[in-house]
């Protein structure tokens with residue numbers, strides 16, 4: 001790693017700012033956190049700082065959204081999970097925040113207010129400009145060390161993510177370190193054959209990943225499922241029916257069909273797509289081969305013939321990267337494709353999962369421990385897999401050069 005980690009620094013007695021990503025699904029009316037996976041993933045980093053004075057920094061949602069809210073419930077949730085008091089401070093850089101930080105004692109933990117309540121945190125800027133923001137100047141004067149553990153936000157070039165590392169000694173937290181190391185292994189060191197299973201609805205991201213990993217010889221094959229699978233079927237001149245075509249249009253992805261065609265013309269023999277699908281007809285699940293999909297029924301899952309052959313293919317892999325479900329798994333009639341592929345992928349030597357929906361199904365199935373890594377990042381994980389260096393990772397590297 002070209003950045004420093006917790007092993008490289010002394011934290012005892014230091015005032016340590018820890019940037020985490022506790023941005024979680026919330027019920028805005030009751031302020032209840034609906035999924036605490038990100039909290040659980042950051043716990044080892046916070047516990048590793050038990051001799052320090054810990055100041056937790058995070059954001060929740062974005063301005064204008066219903067779940068853009070204060071962090072009282074986040075502090076309560078963290079307190080329950082680490083079984084130590086966590087004091088919520090309803091301030092970021094004002095006098096009460098500064099006083100709370102300066103009066104911290106070793107072993108104490110406080111959480112400052114939602115960073116995005118400060119307008120500067122919502123700006124996208126270069127690290128050198130971010131360093132000059134009021135937010136970064138004030139925060140960096142209050143602490144000795146910055147630990148960035150917020151992998152889920154690592155693709156955002158925002159002041160806390162890229163400015164703080166320019167202003168103070170900074171290292172990666174344990175989650176950031178594990179995410180970067182596990183996702184890097186996909187590019188180098190993971191056992192072949194390597195297959196990328198690309199499903200769900202974020203077609204533009206999936207096409208970008210497919211392009212990168214096929215053109216750079218990272219993946220041996222791509223397995224296209226979900227709406228991504230429908231795009232590849234359409235690119236192969238298969239009639240996918242009006243409802244599925246309309247969904248692609250309404251998501252703004254008609255242009256992706258042309259990109260899928262280009263991928264097929266260069267790497268066609270490495271792209272596996274459905275040979276059979278399940279549609280809804282008269283309220284029932286009905287299966288068809290892809291050359292006989294009805295004109296007026298939506299594709300909602302893989303058909304059993306495809307499920308069987310894809311399960312066999314997945315089981316023969318050394319590595320799988322799983323991003324996005326095979327169908328509308330929220331409806332039990334159309335969940336089997338997603339469940340069977342997830343079960344098969346859990347048997348492979350090295351298995352990495354990106355994407356909240358896929359990870360949530362894996363947790364629900366109780367298969368989390370059978371996977372090598374479930375990323376906490378959605379956009380961050382995808383950007384990483386398209387080969388881009390994430391701004392926060394680059395900033396940690398630059399910081400280590402400056403202060404390490």
Ligand SMILES: Nc1ncnc2c1ncn2[C@@H]1O[C@H](COP(=O)(O)OP(=O)(O)O)[C@@H](O)[C@H]1O
Pocket residue numbers: 199200201202225226227247299300301323324325326327328329330354355356357358359
């Ligand atoms: N054929 C399909 N038609 C419509 N929606 C689909 C289809 N296949 C999968 N989906 C939907 O994709 C959604 C998840 O996609 P996405 O957000 O890309 O996954 P992830 O969060 O794992 O990255 C699910 O809500 C699922 O219902």
Ligand SMILES: O=C(OP(=O)(O)O)[C@H](O)COP(=O)(O)O
Pocket residue numbers: 021023061062152153156376377378379380
């Ligand atoms: O949840 C996040 O991203 P994700 O939904 O892509 O996983 C991060 O907290 C970043 O949030 P943002 O997309 O509002 O900058």
